[in-house]
Amino acid sequence: MKVSSPQFKEKSVIALADPRLRQALGQSRKGFVNKRAELVGALPEFEQLRDEARDLKNHVLDNLDHYLERYEAAVTAAGGHVHWARDAEEARSIILNICQRVNAKTITKGKSMVSEEIGLNDALEAKGYTVVETDLGEYIIQLAHEPPSHIIAPAIHKTKEQVSELFEAAHGGPRKTTVAELVTEARLVLRDKYFQADVGITGGNFLVAETGSSIIVTNEGNGDLTQTLARVHIVTSGIERIVPTLEDVALFLRILARSATGQETETYTTLSTGPRRPHDLDGPEEYHVVLVDNGRTKMLGGKFQDMLRCIRCGACMNHCPVYGAIGGHAYGWVYPGPMGSVLTPLFVGLDATYDLPNACTLNGRCESVCPVRIPLPELLRELRHMQHQQGIRPQGERRALGAWRFVAERPGLYQFANRLAARVLKGLGGSTGRIASLPFAGAWTDSRDMPAPEGKTFLELWQARSKP
Ligand code: SF4
Incomplete structure (x- = not known):
């Protein structure tokens, strides 16, 4: 797996100095936060729904083997195929084999974080397939040759002007300047791709054990076209995305859209169950689900099982x-x-x-x-x-923590050390009350002054305040 977090600090410094990134992030995030607050405030039972969702997810995780087997049986009964992938390599290999067997050339993709997790696009392109992302955000970052920067808004870091430049370079002029023009252009370009696609790959927000259905929620409808118009539909999903019944899905839909984008519901909620049946007007000839483990079962039953409840809302x-x-x-x-x-x-x-x-x-x-x-x-x-x-x-950090622990376990010493530190820091602040440079803690003062404490500890101030 490619990971570049050893450069986390360097990348953070670069990001902090990028005014366009700050502009793009500021606008989009504020919208999500405000809209969520508004809708959650208007739904008195929201906190109760959160409890129910947590409990239901815990129940599924405690009985995951049962629900996964039930799901597989239901998919098979509907004419589909379930493939089990222990890791990213197995998942890629399963999908590549399907694409090769059906002689695919063009592959359309709806948004799928699991496909990002397993590095699917690189693997498909390395074998010569044409891969087209159909979610607008994913399409933008595909043109920019960048990974997503948010799980529900992959191009949240791009300004409208940057998207406009990308589209002009990819599609030719004249340059579009409004959001409506950009969306229309993307729609026109992508429409042909849906019809050319041999294989359509989507994620799965929820997998229903009762019916063998996979469910995606989108705001663009691109997922529907991706999975309906291609000859073969492949769903990629983590094994933890199972829910017992269709009725249970309704619970998650109520909290997902509100938490993710601040909407009562996403514009499209699409169920797919198996391949096209004889009386169906459209739909794929083959239906496959690739269930990816990739480290998830190691989290089951341990300290991190709670993380498997995640429904990838981005809140x-x-x-x-x-x-x-x-x-x-x-x-x-x-x-x-x-x-x-x-x-x-x-x-x-x-x-x-x-x-x-x-x-x-x-x-x-x-x-x-x-x-x-x-x-x-x-x-x-x-x-x-x-x-x-x-x-x-x-x-150095381990020693410092050891020293802190030694002091913190002795209340008298801890209070003495706190008083001493408060006095020393006040002295360092001098007449300005601001500390420009701290020995051994330069990161706090490298880019701004630290306000000096007023000379008394919290405990001293509290005691003074409590005196009659
Ligand atoms: S994306 Fe974040 S907020 Fe949403 S379910 Fe997962 S952990 Fe919770």
Whole structure:
């Protein structure tokens, strides 16, 4: 798996200095956050729905083998095929074999984070297939030869002007300047591709064990055309996306759209169950589901099982101040933001992703908006703990933590040290009350002054306030 998080800090510095990125991120995220707040506030039972969704997901994860077998039986009964992929390589190989067997040339794709996770596009293109992303955001980043920077808005880091430049370079002039013109142009270009496609690949927001259906939710309808017009439809999905019944899907649909884009419901909710039947007017001749494990079963029954509840809504990154400042590319892999900072180390390895669990202020906004109540800060803390135990964190930091622990376990000493630190820092602030440079903690003061404390600890101030 390609991961570039060893460059997390360097990439973050570059991102912070990019005014166009900040403009693009600021506008889009604010829209998501405000719309979500408005709709959630208008639905009194939203918190109860979150509880129900969490409990249902936990039930499915505790009985995953049962529901997966039930799902496979239902897909087979509907005339489809289920393929089990232990890892990314197996998943790519299964899909390549299908494409080769049906003599495919052009492949259209709806948005699928699992296909990003397994590096599918590169593998298909290396074998000479023409791959066309049909989700507008994915199409934009395909033209830009970039990975997605957000799980539901892959091109959130691009301004309208940048998209306009990309379209002019790819499609020829005249340059389109409004969003409506750009969308129309993309639609016209993509329409032909749907009809040329031999294979259509989509993700699966939900897989229904009861009926063997896969469900996608989109705002563009591109997923419908991708899966209906190609001769062969391949669904790529993680094994954790199972829900027991169609009725259960309704619960998740109510929280997904509100959390993701701040809509009551996405524009299109599309079910597909098996290939075209004799009386159907359209639909694929073959229907395949590739169920990808790729590290998920290792999370079952362990400290990180909660992460498998994720329904990929993106709310955690929309509300994360760190993601909001640096965007998604700095995280180095397909899953950015808080959920990516948990998932990437688990999928890719703690060593290669050292910075990710540490790129968090533990402010808790992500957990407060997660529709399935994943305790993201707690999981990030657990990853830090594992890094510490495995000796991955730097010696200096480990020693400093050891010293802090020694002091923190002795209340008298802790209060004395706090008082001393407050006085020393106040002294460093001098007459301006601002510290321009801190010994051993330069990162706090490299790009701004730190306000000096007022000279008293919280405990002292509290005691003074509590006095009659
Ligand atoms: S962790 Fe929660 S908020 Fe983040 S994408 Fe997953 S479900 Fe959404």
